[in-house]
Amino acid sequence: MKQSQERAAAVIGMGAVTPAGWNIDAFSQALFAGESQFREIRLFDAGPHRTRVAAELDLPAFKARHLDAKVLSRTDIIGLAAAGEALAAADLLDRQGQVRQGGRTGLVCATAGGAILGLEDFFRHRYLGESCDGRQLLTSFCLSALATNIAKEFQISGPRTTTATVCSSSGVALAVALEMLRHRPDIDHVLVAASESLSQVTHGGFNALRSVAADSCRPFAEDREGLVLGEAGCALVLCRPELAPADAPLFTGYGLSTDLYHFTAPDPQGEAIRRTLETAMADGDVQAADIDYINCHGTGTPKNDAAEVAGIKQALGARSKEIPLSSTKSMFGHTLGAASLLEAIATLLALKKQEAPPTAHLRHQDKALDLNFTPLTSQAATMDAALSNSFAFGGSNISLVFKRGGAAGGTAKSTPVASGxxxxxxxxxxxxxxxxxxxxxxxxxxxxxxxxxxxxxxxxxxxxxxxxxxxxxxxxxxxxxxxxxxxxxxxxxxxxxxxxxxxxxxxxxxxxxxxxxxxxxxxxxxxxxxxxxxxxxxxxxxxxxxxxxxxxxxxxxxxxxxxxxxxxxxxxxxxxxxxxxxxxxxxxxxxxxxxxxxxxxxxxxxxxxxxxxxxxxxxxxxxxxxxxxxxxxxxxxxxxxxxxxxxxxxxxxxxxxxxxxxxxxxxxxxxxxxxxxxxxxxxxxxxxxxxxxxxxxxxxxxxxxxxxxxxxxxxxxxxxxxxxxxxxxxxxxxxxxxxxxxxxxxxxxxxxxxxxxxxxxxxxxxxxxxx
Known part of the structure; x- marks a missing residue:
């Protein structure tokens, strides 16, 4: 664009549906209390697998106004409920539950598996030679279905898209939303939403890779074995800072890059992660000394945790040992396409509360990973700026920069060089x-x-x-x-x-x-x-x-x-x-x-x-x-x-x-x-x-x-x-x-x-x- 552009976006609404409950307050309470959400899987028989637990949620009640409830998937319902909470918190809904000025509101959704449970049911019936209602199971089979359903339910007629980079999907969605606000003067607000349900394919897949833990996720621990999957729906409403309250927190930048080392394993030296974090800080108008907290990718897999620590140390230097870090996955599991967004919400809550949430199950920390991972109990801390990291299959690495509401800076303008x-x-x-x-x-x-x-x-x-x-x-x-x-x-x-x-x-x-x-x-x-x-x-x-x-x-x-x-x-x-x-x-x-x-x-x-x-x-x-x-x-x-x-x-x-x-x-x-x-x-x-x-x-x-x-x-x-x-x-x-x-x-x-x-x-x- 030829004109100067506001680089930051304000966050004015949040929504979360998790195993802890159906709203942000329930998520926040469990997050800072360090409450583990892992329990026996009920959605399907996990008996043959290495792990039989996950962070499975109870499906929320959701009354659709414009959608056929009979054909909504589990993923749809979780995501719609979270989106509704975020839009209401942002005061964007009219009395009919529709977004005011829907044409000036963008929508970016994220997915890893989409409505895969319906697909599994359909193909199980087909394998067994049984008939079934294809429309009921398959209407939301497209990976873009959540975005379509949210747009229809809340009448959001602005530009919409869906990102799909597995575990970093919703982080990429946030980046797309930020760029939309930076360069689309016709857009005032953007809803970013993601939801992910458990499924036999994802559960069986990570078990086949032998990257799961048997009972709990223990990031950065000596005895860490791997990840545990989870379910969540989450949403954020972003807007131009001038439209937000003065104390609204800010999303100021991101770093997105590709780790060339291996399709499923990170560069063990942390070089790619370092580059991602440094890019994020440059884009987000902060320096290493400004970072007060990091919400880590923290999957609990031995190689991922070690590589992340190496990258953080390289990017932040001495500052990495002065600040608290933690892993939301230690409590809520790996929610795949929703993980980046859920953990961004956790980071925003930490900035608001001025408290680092704990890393659950961290009783015996790996001595080689010598940072403050906030073991077991939350820690009060002065926080103005924070990072949230997500890394995915295919080397898709993203780091997001957030600033506390009222913190100085974060609204720097730039004048990019325009070219056809x-x-x-x-x-x-x-x-x-x-x-x-x-x-x-x-x-x-x-x-x-x-x-x-x-x-x-x-x-x-x-x-x-x-x-x-x-x-x-x-x-x-x-x-x-x-x-x-x-x-x-x-x-x-x-x-x-x-x-x-x-x-x-x-x-x-x-x-x-x-x-x-x-x-x-x-x-x-x-x-x-x-x-x-x-x-x-x-x-x-x-x-x-x-x-x-x-x-x-x-x-x-x-x-x-x-x-x-x-x-x-x-x-x-x-x-x-x-x-x-x-x-x-x-x-x-x-x-x-x-x-x-x-x-x-x-x-x-x-x-x-x-x-x-x-x-x-x-x-x-x-x-x-x-x-x-x-x-x-x-x-x-x-x-x-x-x-x-x-x-x-x-x-x-x-x-x-x-x-x-x-x-x-x-x-x-x-x-x-x-x-x-x-x-x-x-x-x-x-x-x-x-x-x-x-x-x-x-x-x-x-x-x-x-x-x-x-x-x-x-x-x-x-x-x-x-x-x-x-x-x-x-x-x-x-x-x-x-x-x-x-x-x-x-x-x-x-x-x-x-x-x-x-x-x-x-x-x-x-x-x-x-x-």
């Missing part, structure tokens, strides 16, 4: 072939790449979809590396490599490069394989490899770690507009001066589970609807950065726009013509342009609606095209449409893509091809 965003590389893996040239040739010929889905089972032989030749993909990947990649990571690897080759980027160029990745359905085949093994072979036979590669951020993390990209990896799950979520985020980063280069990518796969889910929900019966798979990658960079290295510019991004219909549920598309018309209209920068190609959102559900909407706003000479009838659709569909437009000609001209997703989000992108 350009595209300098394209890579495509599609059902039409491997590489951009094969894709371009197939699209130009109008060749349909749809084929029978019978390869996934005879019951699917009457349906078609866009399938990628995996054997052809794997020929582009060295054999040694090939064995470490799942289907999605294979697609993504080839697409990203092609885009980087065209952009002439590699090696040291990528060290601090960002990666923004989107996926509608994540690594569905690995999730399904792992759960199928639990059903058919039992807990002891389930593959740790399948579990590790089941997390949504796995493809992006594997690519980043292989290429030496230690910068931020952003992962978005927004159904059919997942590509647009990633691209638009990259453009904002570049235009605000937050990044010089961003690799933007999206990938999805067709699997037996995805087919079965869409069949049960009735999608496959819709004429013209086809599932698709593949990957698209583009290099987006600042125009001046491209000029400095004399890069060939393929196109300039002119406009990005989204529109949200809050009447939709997680499985429905908008039926309002004006929604699509508005989002397309907002991207028509210059209606007089003679050459405009528009790739519309036709997907079988909204074809007539889309035709009517685009006819209302597009110039008569605009050439309207479609891509989804050739390759199918998923989260990368908009990227394939944009690639088709960019590859279609050599001369100057504009390309617009318009995409509609279930959940009611419409997105448009306008780029101008270079001559």
């Amino acid at each position: 965003a350009v595209i300098t590389g394209i890579g495509v893996v599609s059902p039409l072939g491997i590489g951009s040239q094969a894709f371009k040739t197939g699209v130009a010929a109008g060749s349909s790449a749809l084929s029978s889905l019978a390869v996934f089972g005879p019951e699917w032989q009457t349906y078609e979809g866009g399938l990628v030749d995996l054997d052809a993909v794997r020929r582009f990947i060295p054999a040694k590396r090939r064995r470490r990649l799942n289907r999605l990571a294979s697609f993504l690897t080839v697409a990203v490599n092609e885009a980087l080759d065209q952009a002439a980027l590699g090696g040291d160029d990528l060290v601090d490069c960002h990666l923004a990745y989107g996926s509608a359905f994540g690594c569905s085949s690995n999730v399904h394989n792992f759960y199928s093994q639990l059903l058919s072979q039992g807990a002891t036979a389930a593959s740790p490899q399948d579990f590790m590669l089941s997390v949504t951020n796995a493809p992006a993390a594997l690519v980043a770690q292989h290429l030496g990209m230690r910068g931020p990896v952003w992962v978005f799950v927004e159904d059919e507009v997942s590509w647009e979520a990633s691209l638009h985020w990259a453009v904002q980063l570049v235009e605000s001066g937050g990044a010089r280069q961003v690799v933007v990518a999206a990938a999805d796969e067709i699997s037996d589970s995805i087919i079965a889910i869409h069949d049960a929900l009735g999608f496959l019966e819709q004429p013209g609807y086809y599932l698709g798979e593949g990957a698209v990658a583009m290099v987006v960079e600042a125009a001046d950065a491209a000029a400095e290295r004399d890069a060939q510019v393929l196109a300039t991004v002119r406009c990005c726009s989204t529109n949200q219909d809050v009447s939709c549920d997680p499985t429905t598309f908008t039926w309002e013509v004006e929604r699509l018309a508005i989002v397309a209209q907002s991207c028509l920068v210059d209606k007089t342009r003679r050459t405009l190609q528009v790739y519309g959102p036709a997907n079988g559900f909204i074809d007539d609606l889309a035709q009517e909407a685009l006819a209302e706003v597009l110039p008569a000479k605009a050439r309207k095209k479609s891509i989804r009838h050739l390759v199918g659709d998923a989260g990368m569909g908009g990227g394939m449409a944009l690639a088709a437009g960019l590859l279609a000609g050599q001369g100057k001209g504009q390309v617009m893509t318009v995409t509609a997703s279930r959940g009611g989000i419409q997105a448009a992108t306008l780029v101008e091809r270079s001559g």
Whole structure:
């Protein structure tokens, strides 16, 4: 942005649903009392596993106003209850329970497993040959479902998205929310929400990795054995400081980076953690001497705790031994996608109370970890600033900076250097072939790449979809590396490599490069394989490899770690507009001066589970609807950065726009013509342009609606095209449409893509091809 920007956000509302109770007060009381929440699991039979305990909660009462309560998942209910408490505390709700000025309120949710309990029930019935109500179990199957349901229930019509980096997901969500307030003058408030439930997949997965403790989580103890899982729903309302009370606490900055050491283990020297904390302090306008408390990641696993201590010592120096630290997980367990947010709330409560919460079960501290971890009993302390750490599979490390209400500083302004965003590389893996040239040739010929889905089972032989030749993909990947990649990571690897080759980027160029990745359905085949093994072979036979590669951020993390990209990896799950979520985020980063280069990518796969889910929900019966798979990658960079290295510019991004219909549920598309018309209209920068190609959102559900909407706003000479009838659709569909437009000609001209997703989000992108 060209104007100065407020760097901090005020926190004006909090909500928490935990095993301690259904509100913030219950959480706070248990937190400072050091009350362990671990007990025998009741949700499912944990008998075959190493540990049979978890921090399981009692489901709160929640009365929905705009949602069908019969199809809400456990995860939905937990998250909705927490969101309602936070919004009420922020005084944003009217008498009808709706957010006042919902169009000026953003929504960022976070997830690790989503509504996975419903999926488990559905596939258990299917495995046993039993019938079940697919709509009841699967309506919230999409990873974005919580955001859709919160938006509908509280009528939040501003921009919304969902992040998915497993254990750091909600920390990344907070970072996205902060950037939204920094650079979106049309947004005054942002609700950040996350919820996570126990499930057989996550419980079985961590048991398969042998990273769990049998009875309790004992971070930093001599006899620590590992983590214990937990459930929680939590929410924060952020706003611009000038809209908040003077004594409101502040979220001043974050550090997000990638640990290149290993997919599931941290750098034992703590170097990556040091870098994360130092980045956070720089962004949050604090120095090591200013930090008065740290809420540690503190999982209780031997390697993670040791690496975190090493990183903290390097980043804070002598200050690390002068302050209290503690682990919320020692009481409430590891709540995965909700962990960062729950622990951010714990940090804010510590600042407010001027008291460090304890680390429970810490009776015999590891002498090598010689910091003050506040064993067993809380400690009074003077605190003005604090850090909260979260680290995840794939090396996704984040540290958050908070300041006490009324503390000095934390509202520094900055004037980022503005630069336009350009595209300098394209890579495509599609059902039409491997590489951009094969894709371009197939699209130009109008060749349909749809084929029978019978390869996934005879019951699917009457349906078609866009399938990628995996054997052809794997020929582009060295054999040694090939064995470490799942289907999605294979697609993504080839697409990203092609885009980087065209952009002439590699090696040291990528060290601090960002990666923004989107996926509608994540690594569905690995999730399904792992759960199928639990059903058919039992807990002891389930593959740790399948579990590790089941997390949504796995493809992006594997690519980043292989290429030496230690910068931020952003992962978005927004159904059919997942590509647009990633691209638009990259453009904002570049235009605000937050990044010089961003690799933007999206990938999805067709699997037996995805087919079965869409069949049960009735999608496959819709004429013209086809599932698709593949990957698209583009290099987006600042125009001046491209000029400095004399890069060939393929196109300039002119406009990005989204529109949200809050009447939709997680499985429905908008039926309002004006929604699509508005989002397309907002991207028509210059209606007089003679050459405009528009790739519309036709997907079988909204074809007539889309035709009517685009006819209302597009110039008569605009050439309207479609891509989804050739390759199918998923989260990368908009990227394939944009690639088709960019590859279609050599001369100057504009390309617009318009995409509609279930959940009611419409997105448009306008780029101008270079001559």
